[in-house]
Amino acid sequence: MVRKKYNKKEIAIGISCIITVILILSxxxxxxxxxxxxxxxxxxxxxxxxxxxxxxxxxxxxxSSLLSLDKVEKIAKDELKMDPAKDEQIIYENFNNNP
Amino acid sequence: MRSLYQKKxxxxxxxxxxxxMLWICLLIFRLTQLQVINHSRLKAxxxxxxxxxxxxxxxxxxxxxxxxxxxxxxxxxxxxxxTPFKGEPHKLQLETILMLKKVLNLSSGDLQRIKARxxxxxxxxxxxxxxxxxxxxxxxxxxxxxxxxxxxxKRFYPQGKLAAHIxxxxxxxxxxxxxxxxxxxxxxxxxxxxxLILRDAKRRxxxxxxxxxxxxxxxxxxxxxxxxxxxxxKELEKGVLKSKADxxxxxxxxxxxxxxxxxxxxxxxxxxxIPPSLLLKLDRNKAIHHLFDPGSTFKIITASAALESExxxxxxxxxxxxxxxxxxxxxxxxxxxxxxxxxxxxxxxxSNVGTVQIGQRIGEEILFNMIKTFGFGKKTKIDLxxxxxxxxxxxxxxxxxxVASHSIGYEISVTPIQMLQAINIIxxxxxxxxxxxxxxxxxxxxxxxxxxxxxxxxxSEETASKLALILQGVVQEGTGKAAHIEGYSVVGKTxxxxxxxxxxxxxxxxxHIASFIGCVLGDEPVFSMIVVIDDPKGQFYGGQVAxxxxxxxxxxxxxxxxxxxxxxxxxxxxxxxxxxxxxx
Numbered sequence: 001m002v003r004k005k006y007n008k009k010e011i012a013i014g015i016s017c018i019i020t021v022i023l024i025l026s027x028x029x030x031x032x033x034x035x036x037x038x039x040x041x042x043x044x045x046x047x048x049x050x051x052x053x054x055x056x057x058x059x060x061x062x063x064s065s066l067l068s069l070d071k072v073e074k075i076a077k078d079e080l081k082m083d084p085a086k087d088e089q090i091i092y093e094n095f096n097n098n099p
Numbered sequence: 100m101r102s103l104y105q106k107k108x109x110x111x112x113x114x115x116x117x118x119x120m121l122w123i124c125l126l127i128f129r130l131t132q133l134q135v136i137n138h139s140r141l142k143a144x145x146x147x148x149x150x151x152x153x154x155x156x157x158x159x160x161x162x163x164x165x166x167x168x169x170x171x172x173x174x175x176x177x178x179x180x181x182t183p184f185k186g187e188p189h190k191l192q193l194e195t196i197l198m199l200k201k202v203l204n205l206s207s208g209d210l211q212r213i214k215a216r217x218x219x220x221x222x223x224x225x226x227x228x229x230x231x232x233x234x235x236x237x238x239x240x241x242x243x244x245x246x247x248x249x250x251x252x253k254r255f256y257p258q259g260k261l262a263a264h265i266x267x268x269x270x271x272x273x274x275x276x277x278x279x280x281x282x283x284x285x286x287x288x289x290x291x292x293x294x295l296i297l298r299d300a301k302r303r304x305x306x307x308x309x310x311x312x313x314x315x316x317x318x319x320x321x322x323x324x325x326x327x328x329x330x331x332x333k334e335l336e337k338g339v340l341k342s343k344a345d346x347x348x349x350x351x352x353x354x355x356x357x358x359x360x361x362x363x364x365x366x367x368x369x370x371x372x373i374p375p376s377l378l379l380k381l382d383r384n385k386a387i388h389h390l391f392d393p394g395s396t397f398k399i400i401t402a403s404a405a406l407e408s409e410x411x412x413x414x415x416x417x418x419x420x421x422x423x424x425x426x427x428x429x430x431x432x433x434x435x436x437x438x439x440x441x442x443x444x445x446x447x448x449x450s451n452v453g454t455v456q457i458g459q460r461i462g463e464e465i466l467f468n469m470i471k472t473f474g475f476g477k478k479t480k481i482d483l484x485x486x487x488x489x490x491x492x493x494x495x496x497x498x499x500x501x502v503a504s505h506s507i508g509y510e511i512s513v514t515p516i517q518m519l520q521a522i523n524i525i526x527x528x529x530x531x532x533x534x535x536x537x538x539x540x541x542x543x544x545x546x547x548x549x550x551x552x553x554x555x556x557x558x559s560e561e562t563a564s565k566l567a568l569i570l571q572g573v574v575q576e577g578t579g580k581a582a583h584i585e586g587y588s589v590v591g592k593t594x595x596x597x598x599x600x601x602x603x604x605x606x607x608x609x610x611h612i613a614s615f616i617g618c619v620l621g622d623e624p625v626f627s628m629i630v631v632i633d634d635p636k637g638q639f640y641g642g643q644v645a646x647x648x649x650x651x652x653x654x655x656x657x658x659x660x661x662x663x664x665x666x667x668x669x670x671x672x673x674x675x676x677x678x679x680x681x682x683x
Binding site for chain 2: 054057058060062064065068085090
């Protein structure tokens with residue numbers, strides 16, 4: 001049996017093919033892994049956005065509660081010693097410029 | 100010839116094969132038992148042990164006022180539940196729960212409930228629902244077996260007691276129980292989702308799977324204005340406390356749209372902390388639910404019937420000098436002594452004797468039809484639950500005294516919202532616009548089409564204008580002087596009705612309902628208002644008790660709405676005196 005001799009060109013083509021396949025496979029695996037990781041990251045960020053939205057809503061509600069007219073009036077009267085405006089202290093502006 | 104050794108080997112092989120076959124048979128039998136005979140039962144047990152399906156609660160829609168302020172919103176809260184191991188002794192289960200007693204402030208009632216559920220081998224037991232995040236963190240740190248959390252929503256009312264009767268409440272499962280929460284529950288609640296949780300043998304959660312996504316509820320915008328509501332509640336509270344009354348109600352609306360700007364009922368409740376004993380009281384919104392005899396405010400209907408049927412003209416006069424009139428053997432008295440009064444003066448001074456004579460001149464059929472056309476005896480179609488129809492008897496049931504009684508607002512029961520609708524008809528120059536409290540709701544276009552308001556005419560524009568002039572006289576020089584606001588054109592009518600006393604079957608001489616209905620007019624009607632005060636002590640007339648509340652509330656609302664004083668607000672007023680002198 002005579003062993004076939006490969007020339008350098010054939011060997012180079014073969015090695016190139018193997019490297020290409022390895023590279024493609026590596027890229028495919030890397031791409032898949034990255035996609036999965038990005039998926040996880042997206043999921044985490046979506047969860048974070050949802051939680052932040054909930055937090056914003058909660059803060060809005062707390063703000064609304066803190067600014068309730070009852071509390072504002074109490075602070076104005078008791079702490080800031082403010083009085084309601086008297087009729088003569090109110091000036092209405094006529095924006096229509098009607099005489 | 101086989102040796103003894105060979106014989107022994109054969110014997111041992113046979114025994115070994117026999118036991119092996121026996122073992123195989125037993126294995127087959129056991130596998131058949133597990134996989135075929137008990138398959139469904141065992142599968143169910145595995146599913147029960149490893150999988151849990153939980154409801155994902157949708158976020159309930161937010162309720163806003165007309166300016167975008169939050170009136171009700173759901174905020175996420177954690178709920179603690181217990182899922183015991185299968186076959187775990189009850190004592191051990193209870194010990195786990197007792198470890199939470201301090202952290203969660205479990206009452207003896209809570210413990211009793213949980214104990215009963217453990218005794219029933221319940222696989223899912225609520226420990227405490229809707230706890231704050233601090234408590235939830237404390238429970239998490241205990242790392243107790245079988246203790247889990249579920250995210251739920253808790254309804255929160257940032258304004259506390261503001262508009263409590265309108266908003267209503269939800270129960271522990273976030274289902275509307277009264278008010279807007281009940282009426283629009285299907286819109287607000289959304290749709291529940293479902294989540295599958297897989298657990299390992301140690302009951303640790305290792306996989307979550309959302310089987311069905313929840314759909315959050317939709318938001319609702321009310322016609323209520325937070326500031327106007329606040330003003331109404333403040334002034335109502337002051338008025339009720341001053342007159343030592345049992346309760347009171349104020350409704351403010353925009354006549355040309357029917358939009359309710361405020362609806363206050365005193366006493367108030369803080370929606371975030373309602374004592375269980377007061378739940379029923381909260382569910383009763385007196386503004387749409389309470390029936391009362393309107394008394395003199397109802398004279399606007401009698402006057403409308405008189406003008407519309409042309410039974411009475413402006414210069415007709417009525418002898419009220421006797422101070423009383425006898426109808427079917429019963430005397431109807433005036434609150435004061437008058438001489439001869441012109442038609443407008445009868446209304447301006449709220450003379451019962453004069454109004455009875457007007458009623459008699461109109462006749463029962465015209466009066467009955469006018470009351471009916473004004474919408475009494477049926478709901479105003481306001482989008483709130485538990486509205487009452489009122490009591491308005493058919494013409495067949497009227498007696499000899501019915502015309503006189505109805506003329507002055509007795510023998511008929513109305514709700515405050517019905518009376519407000521009546522004054523709105525006059526403010527809207529004779530057309531009826533039903534009140535509404537929801538400005539924008541996400542209902543389908545078909546429903547919107549059905550709800551498109553029809554504006555039927557109740558009285559002519561001329562009659563409405565004449566009535567407005569008379570009602571302006573009530574505030575300028577009649578019983579409603581206390582409702583007069585300097586620089587603004589106010590129309591209104593006072594009412595004082597004796598309360599029905601069930602123990603005697605007649606009207607009480609000591610308990611009254613004082614009321615005032617009115618409207619502030621500009622080029623267009625600015626707003627209308629009704630004030631009803633139940634059983635005021637001391638002064639009890641509508642003009643003394645309800646009219647001042649109207650004035651104080653209206654003044655502040657006008658200031659809030661930036662409506663300046665008019666230069667000549669009374670130039671269109673034709674006084675009663677003028678009518679009498681000129682006869683025009």
